[in-house]
Amino acid sequence: METKHFNNQKQSQDDAALLLQQGEVVAFPTETVYGLGADATNDEAVKKVFAAKGRPADNPLIMTVGEESQLDDYVTVSQPAKTLMKAFWPGSLTIILPIKPGMVSMLVTGGLQTAAVRMPANEVTRSLIKKAGFPIVGPSANLSGKPSPTTAAHVAHDMDGKIAAIVDDGPTQIGVESTVIDLTAKVPTILRTGAVTQEELATALGQEVVDGTSKKALAADQTPKAPGMKYRHYAPDKDVYVFDPLDWFDLQGVLQPSDAVMAEDHLLEQLANKQQPSWSLGQSLQQASENLFAGLRYFDDQAAVDRIYVQAMPDMGLGKAYNNRLAKASGGRLFQGGDRD
CATH class of the missing domain: 3.40.50.11030 (Threonylcarbamoyl-AMP synthase, C-terminal domain)
Known part of the structure; x- marks a missing residue:
């Protein structure tokens, strides 16, 4: 497969959106790291993401949207979630919410009844997703387990010939993946640390937020609620x-x-x-x-x-x-x- 390389201009966004609509995989920029996008409602497209990354099937994918309304058909958005979205979206915060029955592919959730959702700050990507007309999955655009990509060149290193296109919007600004907070737990719990801190989340919610990142590693038969909880990540060969x-x-x-x-x-x-x-x-x-x-x-x-x-x-x-x-x-x-x- 020839991987097309697009810039961040409108025509390129249109071309990339068309590829997504055709069930192809397109790498996209965010403020954190580059992501690997495909139609989150299309099982065959999602399977291509797993194949390109070499990602375990029980490792859930983040559902990425261009605007909040794209979540309406798929997850139940609680009042605490609305509060966090108002405070931190668009931005580097991923929120775990319950899915609506039968509305989200089990390939996306890892078989769980929850989904991780995010709206990135990068305007090019938000425009791309809105043009596509559906949420896209958005794992980091690297081979599974390897360091995440912060430039389009990093994506090309791992993904050339494996995906349909890469949208280049220059280097990312934050460089580490989004914070993940689980709002389906009894107490809001951070499952992955990022630029949005525990203190900021607690202040926004007006209640305790637990840091769950130091908990014992998941067993082989357990499915993680968020990326980075079970398998080795971010590791070079050296x-x-x-x-x-x-x-x-x-x-x-x-x-x-x-x-x-x-x-x-x-x-x-x-x-x-x-x-x-x-x-x-x-x-x-x-x-x-x-x-x-x-x-x-x-x-x-x-x-x-x-x-x-x-x-x-x-x-x-x-x-x-x-x-x-x-x-x-x-x-x-x-x-x-x-x-x-």
Whole structure:
């Protein structure tokens, strides 16, 4: 299959919408990461998404809309959900809601009676979905388990020849996937951290919001309510190690020529070996989140690199989402000061 590459202009949106209407798969931009879109009401189209990604069938897909009215036929929107939509949509918040009987494909929900729904902030994508005339599924546009794509080039790396088209609207702004909140639980529960924080959600709802991301991993026979809960995610093929900035000088003492370092500029400026493979995470937490997946992808393609050491961030706000993705990418490997392993 030849993958078409579209820009963000109106004609390209029209062409991409037509492909979606024909049951094809189209990669689209959001403010978080690039997504892989197909008609959420068409089982055959949804199957193509699973095939392109190599995604397990019990891993649910997010239903992405261009406007709230596109949800009316598929899910029951509660008052708390309306409150969150008013506060954070369009934006990087995914809400889990009960589906209306027989209205949502079980391929989308992983066989559950709930669906994860979101309306992204990217105007190109919202326009595309409205032109298509139906909600689309929207998992990240990468091979299952690998680092998420934050540019159209990342999508092409994984998906050229596997999908019908890629809509290019430049690099994403946030760089980590949306926050997922479950409103079908007894207490609103965060199932995936993102740019919308626990504190912001609790304030908007006027009630307690539980962080459920630290709960024990799901068993093999359990179906996750949201992406990222059960299977390995965000992981390059190279070994990734997380380091605390307090261990920076110890880390430099054990770095080998085949080791790559991803860190903020103020640390990279102190690298003793100026030839050490390195990737700038920028000068702030926001920039680090934008640059994380791109750096992991870059070094994963470098034959001369064996290991990737990545700086951890303060575990608050967006830092929770950043550290969550990094922990999954590393499989929990930590650099201990003074010890290479």
